Amino acid sequence: MTEDAFTEHRALLFTIAYEMLGSAADAEDVLQESYLRWSAVDAGTVEHPRAYLVRVVTRQSLNHLRAVRARREEYVGTWLPEPIRTEPAVSEDAVLAESVSMALMLVLETLSPTERAVFVLHDVFGYSHGEIAASVGKTEATVRQIAHRARRHVQARRRRFEPDSEATRDIVRRFLLATSAGEIQGLMDLMAPDVVQISDGGGKVSAARRPVTGHLEVARFVLGVARTSITAATRIEHATYNGMPAARFLTNGELDWLVAFEIHDQRITGLYALRNPDKLHRDDMVRPLDRGEQRPWKP
Numbered sequence: 001m002t003e004d005a006f007t008e009h010r011a012l013l014f015t016i017a018y019e020m021l022g023s024a025a026d027a028e029d030v031l032q033e034s035y036l037r038w039s040a041v042d043a044g045t046v047e048h049p050r051a052y053l054v055r056v057v058t059r060q061s062l063n064h065l066r067a068v069r070a071r072r073e074e075y076v077g078t079w080l081p082e083p084i085r086t087e088p089a090v091s092e093d094a095v096l097a098e099s100v101s102m103a104l105m106l107v108l109e110t111l112s113p114t115e116r117a118v119f120v121l122h123d124v125f126g127y128s129h130g131e132i133a134a135s136v137g138k139t140e141a142t143v144r145q146i147a148h149r150a151r152r153h154v155q156a157r158r159r160r161f162e163p164d165s166e167a168t169r170d171i172v173r174r175f176l177l178a179t180s181a182g183e184i185q186g187l188m189d190l191m192a193p194d195v196v197q198i199s200d201g202g203g204k205v206s207a208a209r210r211p212v213t214g215h216l217e218v219a220r221f222v223l224g225v226a227r228t229s230i231t232a233a234t235r236i237e238h239a240t241y242n243g244m245p246a247a248r249f250l251t252n253g254e255l256d257w258l259v260a261f262e263i264h265d266q267r268i269t270g271l272y273a274l275r276n277p278d279k280l281h282r283d284d285m286v287r288p289l290d291r292g293e294q295r296p297w298k299p
Helices: 001-006 010-021 024-039 048-071 088-092 096-097 100-108 113-123 129-136 140-157 166-181 184-190 216-229
Strands: 191-199 235-240 243-253 254-264 267-274
Touching: 001 010, 001 024, 001 048, 010 048, 010 113, 024 140, 048 113, 048 129, 088 096, 088 235, 096 113, 100 113, 100 140, 100 254, 100 267, 113 129, 113 140, 129 140, 129 243, 140 166, 166 184, 166 216, 166 235, 166 243, 166 254, 166 267, 184 191, 184 216, 235 254
Parallel strands: 191 267
Antiparallel strands: 235 243, 243 254, 254 267
8 A cells, every 4th residue: 555655656756856856866766765764654644645755755855955966066067967758748748848848957956955845846846835834844934935036046047948849859850960961051040049058978978068159159069079979870869858859869879978959939049968978877768757636735
């Protein structure tokens, strides 16, 4: 019975942990820790298992996030969230798709752990301030203030984008064709003038240490990378990651890098290139995500 309740809500619990941590590996660690705590509880004494599990996962995620923040401040180059392969259905939920997008996950990194937890639980999952207070150990009035501050911070930095669709995948296909043909103007025509390209090699493989901005600069950068990295042995696959259209670059069957595309108004506004092998070793696993039933839960 205990295991059944945890299994029933696992997708929801993983989604909460991932959005709070930006790492699938860390989210899985939190779920393992939370399951051990849950299995030690007499299920008959828990009136609302989902509420109890959300509270446990939130608290474990907060503890984990505070522990890893120092490591991320020392990260070599630009840090990007660990990408997760998502089902097409994620793109049909606009709130969920945006909440796991690379751009918003980067914004969430700039919040304090408590601000991040409050924003995720309230703005993404729809929980009330009172319900969240029980999970983060604050008063309802304090949570309300934190929510207002976090929302204002996010809104000032959030980027608009279109979830994965046939239209966005077509733009990605045209981008890859222009890249293979070495057409710099073709690339520029597909990108917004203020496009941003961010790479994450984690100091373990070659990658740009700083963001590249502007469609001319990004086009030159992309063509430079293509000349040195794409060979006859490279296979390119289309996929969906974090609710965004993406391209997988495999060399001799091994994933070398992954690029997720942020698209708005039929132009590419952001490219997120993952090369850190630590973040790509489980990239084939499709992650079911869930925002729950979107109804109040009782603390």
